[in-house]
Structures are given as C-alpha cells and as structure tokens.
Amino acid sequence: MHINISPTKTEVAKNFSDYLEELIKDNKTTHIALSGGSTPKVVFDYMAEHYEEVDWSTVHLYWGDERCVPPTDSESNYKITVDHLLSKIDIPKDNIHRVLGEDLPELEAGRYGKVLEEELPIVDNIPQFDLVILGMGDDGHTASIFPHEIGLWDSPNNCEVAIHPDSGQRRITITGKLINNAKTVVFLVTGSSKAEKVRSIITKEEGHENYPASLVAPTSGELIWFLDEEAAAQIN
Numbered sequence: 164m165h166i167n168i169s170p171t172k173t174e175v176a177k178n179f180s181d182y183l184e185e186l187i188k189d190n191k192t193t194h195i196a197l198s199g200g201s202t203p204k205v206v207f208d209y210m211a212e213h214y215e216e217v218d219w220s221t222v223h224l225y226w227g228d229e230r231c232v233p234p235t236d237s238e239s240n241y242k243i244t245v246d247h248l249l250s251k252i253d254i255p256k257d258n259i260h261r262v263l264g265e266d267l268p269e270l271e272a273g274r275y276g277k278v279l280e281e282e283l284p285i286v287d288n289i290p291q292f293d294l295v296i297l298g299m300g301d302d303g304h305t306a307s308i309f310p311h312e313i314g315l316w317d318s319p320n321n322c323e324v325a326i327h328p329d330s331g332q333r334r335i336t337i338t339g340k341l342i343n344n345a346k347t348v349v350f351l352v353t354g355s356s357k358a359e360k361v362r363s364i365i366t367k368e369e370g371h372e373n374y375p376a377s378l379v380a381p382t383s384g385e386l387i388w389f390l391d392e393e394a395a396a397q398i399n
C-alpha cells in the first residue's frame with residue numbers, strides 16, 4: 164500500500180492527475196472505473212484545465228457506481244463527469260461505458276456486469292480494470308457498498324443494486340471481486356470528515372473491517388491512497 168499525502172485538495176488533484184497521465188501515456192488500451200463524490204470533481208476540473216494534450220483515444224471509462232437516476236439528473240455520477248471532464252476533452256464516444264441509471268436497476272446491474280465481461284480482459288475468471296478510482300464516504304462506504312449492506316462486497320455477481328441508508332436512493336455498484344481484481348486501486352479522499360475512518364482503516368483498528376472501504380485489498384495489484392492533510396491528520 165502506498166499513501167500519498169498532499170497539503171490541499173487541489174494538490175491531490177494535481178498529484179493524482181500526474182499519476183494518471185503516466186498511466187495512459189503509453190497508448191495501450193486502459194480501462195478505468197470512475198467514482199462519484201466530491202474529490203473526483205476537483206480532479207476532473209484540474210485535468211480538463213491542465214491536460215489538454217493528453218491522448219484519450221485509448222482510454223475507456225466506466226463507473227464503479229451510479230445512482231439510479233437519469234443521466235441529466237444532478238445526482239448522476241455520469242453527469243458530474245460530463246460536466247467537469249468529458250465535455251471538455253476529446254474522447255471517442257465509444258470509449259464511454261456508462262451505467263444506465265434510468266433503467267430498471269436489477270436489469271441494469273445484470274446488463275452492466277455483462278458489458279464489463281465483454282469489454283475488459285478476463286483474469287482469474289473476473290473482468291480486470293487497469294485502474295479503479297474510489298472515494299470513501301464519511302461512514303466508510305466505498306463505490307456504493309454501504310456498511311449496512313457490507314455483504315454485497317462478497318457477491319458472486321459483477322454488479323449489484325444497493326440502497327443508500329438515509330435517502331433510500333437505489334444505486335448500482337461494482338462488487339468486491341472486481342475491485343480487488345484491478346491492477347491498481349486508488350482512493351481519492353479529502354477533508355477532515357474522513358480523518359477518523361482513514362485512521363481506522365489504514366492502521367487496522369478494531370472494528371475497521373465493518374467499513375466497506377477496509378475490504379479494498381487488490382489480490383495482486385497495487386493500492387494507493389491519495390489524501391489531503393485534513394484526511395490524513397490522524398495517521399501522522
């Protein structure tokens with residue numbers, strides 16, 4: 164596990180963007196699962212502004228989780244990506260593999276799971292992302308696997324339907340087997356509200372295994388935490 168701590172959220176965006184640029188610059192097809200949440204927005208803005216010359220033609224984008232809403236809804240993780248990145252870069256439409264949040268959740272979870280099987284290389288019988296980008300909620304959830312449904316992590320399916328514990332909003336999420344089969348998993352976590360869970364998970368405190376984010380442990384890949392100083396405040 165690597166931990167990369169930056170002074171501010173903007174510097175997290177810069178450091179992660181530099182990392183991503185290195186990953187995609189060799190022109191090999193690169194399959195990346197994106198997340199929603201507050202930190203990716205800043206990363207997308209940074210990339211759109213500073214990485215105009217990146218060749219996106221070999222990059223394929225997917226979503227690790229999506230809210231079950233239309234793609235024009237402000238809650239949609241896809242819409243956030245369009246507004247902050249996709250509308251500003253030159254990437255072929257065929258490289259964008261969105262979750263159809265507007266469709267029937269159970270059917271869409273099955274359909275998207277098949278898309279992943281068709282598009283990604285299969286390694287150890289599981290589709291393999293080059294990179295899975297994750298956030299972590301204040302409650303320790305990651306992708307859309309929340310503590311009250313932590314059992315979804317071990318699902319035999321590629322994707323599941325999840326329910327937000329407070330709003331009841333339905334979500335589609337990839338499951339633990341896909342996350343841990345990735346070549347690299349990156350957590351982008353910023354802000355003081357995350358500090359306690361970051362400490363608990365990284366230092367493996369008692370009870371840490373109750374947080375879905377603590378189950379992220381790539382089988383043969385790499386795990387990198389990109390944190391700002393606020394999120395990392397309790398691990399120093």
Ligand SMILES: O=C1O[C@H](COP(=O)(O)O)[C@@H](O)[C@H](O)[C@H]1O
Pocket residue numbers: 198199200201202228229240297298299300301304305306307
């Ligand atoms: O609901 C979600 O939240 C998590 C964490 O987001 P943050 O705003 O607390 O950083 C995110 O990873 C996930 O993709 C999103 O759907």
